[in-house]
Amino acid sequence: MVEIEYMAPASVEEAVKLLSVTDKPARIMAGGTDLIIQLKSQISHPHRVVDIKKIPQLQQTDLTTDELIIGPAQCCAELTARQDIKAVFPGLIESAYLIGSTQVQGRASIGGNLCNSSPAADTIPALIANAARCCITGAKGTREVPVEDFVTGVGRNCLEKDEILTAIKIKRPAPGTADAYLRMIPRTEMDIAVAGAGVSLTLDKDGSCTAARVAIGAVAPTALLVPAAAEALMGSRLDDDALEAAANAARDAAKPITDRRGTVEYRTHVVGVLVKRAAKIAAQRAKGN
Ligand SMILES: Cc1cc2nc3c(=O)[nH]c(=O)nc-3n(C[C@H](O)[C@H](O)[C@H](O)COP(=O)(O)OP(=O)(O)OC[C@H]3O[C@@H](n4cnc5c(N)ncnc54)[C@H](O)[C@@H]3O)c2cc1C
Numbered sequence: 630m631v632e633i634e635y636m637a638p639a640s641v642e643e644a645v646k647l648l649s650v651t652d653k654p655a656r657i658m659a660g661g662t663d664l665i666i667q668l669k670s671q672i673s674h675p676h677r678v679v680d681i682k683k684i685p686q687l688q689q690t691d692l693t694t695d696e697l698i699i700g701p702a703q704c705c706a707e708l709t710a711r712q713d714i715k716a717v718f719p720g721l722i723e724s725a726y727l728i729g730s731t732q733v734q735g736r737a738s739i740g741g742n743l744c745n746s747s748p749a750a751d752t753i754p755a756l757i758a759n760a761a762r763c764c765i766t767g768a769k770g771t772r773e774v775p776v777e778d779f780v781t782g783v784g785r786n787c788l789e790k791d792e793i794l795t796a797i798k799i800k801r802p803a804p805g806t807a808d809a810y811l812r813m814i815p816r817t818e819m820d821i822a823v824a825g826a827g828v829s830l831t832l833d834k835d836g837s838c839t840a841a842r843v844a845i846g847a848v849a850p851t852a853l854l855v856p857a858a859a860e861a862l863m864g865s866r867l868d869d870d871a872l873e874a875a876a877n878a879a880r881d882a883a884k885p886i887t888d889r890r891g892t893v894e895y896r897t898h899v900v901g902v903l904v905k906r907a908a909k910i911a912a913q914r915a916k917g918n
Contacts, residue, residue, distance in 0.1 A: 632675040633676055634677040637679075640686075641684060645767055653675050655790070687795065689703065701739060701744075705733075718802075719808065724827065725755075727751045743776070749846060753844075758827035780851040802918075807918055822847040826843070826845050827843070828841065836866045847900075848883035848885040858876075858904055875908060876904050
């Protein structure tokens with residue numbers, strides 16, 4: 630195990646200072662469910678670990694009349710228990726619920742899932758489908774980044790070394806809008822996705838789709854927003870042709886690899902199936918909104 634200098638600041642300002650003024654490489658820790666594994670297996674030199682779980686602002690999630698403001702360090706167990714949020718963003722809550730076991734849920738956060746920036750992270754396609762924005766604070770000030778631009782590669786994102794993800798914001802959806810997230814795993818318990826799909830769509834009173842966002846995960850180095858899949862759904866009543874066109878657009882956008890969980894061909898096929906199914910679920914839910 631690597632030598633760790635553990636710090637637990639009480640504010641974002643203090644955390645930024647601890648990240649910027651140090652003679653050792655510094656890492657942020659939220660739940661530690663990714664970080665501790667990485668510190669044990671991939672890192673051999675001394676590190677400063679800045680634990681952000683003691684910062685109240687990062688632990689609190691609010692659903693206001695305008696938007697959802699997710700505290701990025703709040704654990705998934707607390708977040709997924711929020712029935713008020715589930716009623717508005719069922720797909721997002723489903724994606725958080727899929728992370729790990731009960732024990733993992735008690736530590737793991739959506740912010741950590743996003744900042745770990747794995748191609749297979751479950752919450753990222755759901756956040757992209759909901760047009761989430763990432764609020765970031767560092768030594769130079771604050772900025773906001775659309776979630777689809779946050780992750781820049783496998784395990785990489787747009788954060789500078791002294792920057793912290795301080796909130797994830799999502800506008801309250803228009804009436805007639807709902808989301809859904811589905812993933813495929815090769816086992817029945819605790820595995821990561823071979824493919825995932827998040828869909829948010831809006832239906833008018835006649836059941837026609839007036840707005841949509843489709844995102845796919847685990848089939849490219851980063852989760853992808855697929856505008857062509859959304860365009861295939863818009864203007865339709867989610868008939869078979871529109872769903873098939875959306876599935877094919879997702880398959881065209883996918884750039885998967887072959888690994889022990891699935892081949893390129895399998896992942897490409899499955900991601901299309903998931904887009905179709907997630908769109909159908911989102912549409913069913915939207916009819917009730
Ligand atoms: C048994 C097991 C099963 C799992 N199953 C799944 C699964 O099914 N689906 C899935 O998607 N993931 C899964 N994971 C991965 C992991 O639990 C998630 O990625 C989790 O959401 C990470 O959150 P965390 O709070 O533990 O992050 P940490 O481990 O604390 O941090 C992860 C990374 O993000 C950085 N970071 C964290 N918060 C911030 C912040 N606010 N600002 C800047 N950087 C930050 C850290 O420096 C680190 O690099 C699993 C892990 C385990 C151990």
